[in-house]
Amino acid sequence: MAHEIILAKGKLQTNxxxxxxNITWSSHIDALxxxxxxxxxxxxxxxxxxxxxxxxxxxxxxxxxxxxxxSRDGQNNLTVTAFDRAWYLNKNETIIQFKKASASDxxxxxxxxxxxxHRIAKMNTLIKKIYKDQTxxxxxxxxxxxxRQETGQQHRMEMDKDTxxxxxxxxxxxxxxxxxxxxxxxxxxxxxxSNPSVERSIEDMKNxxxxxxxxxxxxxVYTTLQDASSIAKYGLLTEVVTVDDxxxxxxxxxxxxxxxxxxxxxxxxxxxxxGHDDVRAGRTIELNEPNIEMVGKYLIMSASHTIxxxxxxxxxxxxxxx
Numbered sequence: 001m002a003h004e005i006i007l008a009k010g011k012l013q014t015n016x017x018x019x020x021x022n023i024t025w026s027s028h029i030d031a032l033x034x035x036x037x038x039x040x041x042x043x044x045x046x047x048x049x050x051x052x053x054x055x056x057x058x059x060x061x062x063x064x065x066x067x068x069x070x071s072r073d074g075q076n077n078l079t080v081t082a083f084d085r086a087w088y089l090n091k092n093e094t095i096i097q098f099k100k101a102s103a104s105d106x107x108x109x110x111x112x113x114x115x116x117x118h119r120i121a122k123m124n125t126l127i128k129k130i131y132k133d134q135t136x137x138x139x140x141x142x143x144x145x146x147x148r149q150e151t152g153q154q155h156r157m158e159m160d161k162d163t164x165x166x167x168x169x170x171x172x173x174x175x176x177x178x179x180x181x182x183x184x185x186x187x188x189x190x191x192x193x194s195n196p197s198v199e200r201s202i203e204d205m206k207n208x209x210x211x212x213x214x215x216x217x218x219x220x221v222y223t224t225l226q227d228a229s230s231i232a233k234y235g236l237l238t239e240v241v242t243v244d245d246x247x248x249x250x251x252x253x254x255x256x257x258x259x260x261x262x263x264x265x266x267x268x269x270x271x272x273x274x275g276h277d278d279v280r281a282g283r284t285i286e287l288n289e290p291n292i293e294m295v296g297k298y299l300i301m302s303a304s305h306t307i308x309x310x311x312x313x314x315x316x317x318x319x320x321x322x
Contacts, residue, residue: 006054019044026304027281033086042076086159089136098127117163152257156282172283176276189273196271206239206262211251214242222251267320275312
């Protein structure tokens with residue numbers, strides 16, 4: 001895919017791609033936005049903090065960015081670092097109260113307050129909480145964590161140009177295909193694995209979950225759930241979860257969700273793939289490389305795209321979800 005960078009200053013748009021080198025863009029599961037960076041030689045276009053950038057793919061906008069940092073070296077060469085518009089959600093604090101609003105409605109109300117377009121999956125978990133002096137992104141993450149604890153459903157948010165999209169993580173399965181040239185067949189990038197590294201660990205495993213009351217009454221146990229066969233094999237590994245009294249009725253669900261999440265051998269994979277725009281943190285890709293024991297579905301924890309000599313590659317960190 002052909003990528004270009006457009007510098008937007010007001011109504012004036014300038015294609016600065018030919019002056020840019022070391023173009024990279026990356027995403028991480030723990031970060032809301034995408035980071036774009038590139039270098040420019042001295043004497044090239046004037047790029048300043050606050051400027052807007054458009055990353056094009058095959059002449060179509062892939063994402064919008066705001067220049068956050070510029071730095072120059074001793075030869076006056078410029079390095080530009082920009083973030084997509086989710087950056088503003090990380091920088092704005094607010095005060096807001098929800099009184100038994102569904103999670104999806106609560107997030108929608110919060111984003112409307114800041115004029116952010118959104119597309120949000122339906123989430124029925126009731127939110128009853130006052131948020132003070134917290135960033136918009138942290139409030140959203142807290143709401144999504146409440147949904148996860150109650151229902152076991154993981155959600156991922158990402159910025160699609162100027163719209164914040166929140167979807168169930170299970171619905172973000174990708175299977176991107178590429179063509180090396182116009183006269184060749186397309187093939188899945190999952191078949192282009194190179195430089196793989198696979199690690200399996202029980203470091204974060206828990207097979208015994210205790211849900212207790214929050215606050216001064218933390219000795220009050222609401223429920224306990226464990227996996228006897230896992231304990232017999234790996235030994236006792238306990239997780240204590242504290243919940244508000246208002247969530248007492250959900251204690252069993254919270255214990256079940258926590259045990260399901262933590263009672264497993266974690267599988268971490270790093271590798272390189274030929275690049276495709278769909279590869280982004282929070283999405284899931286399926287691999288079938290039995291010779292290196294990489295078989296099943298993997299959550300993309302981070303994705304770092306690079307373009308060098310016209311070749312688009314992406315380095316990924318993956319977590320097994322099979």
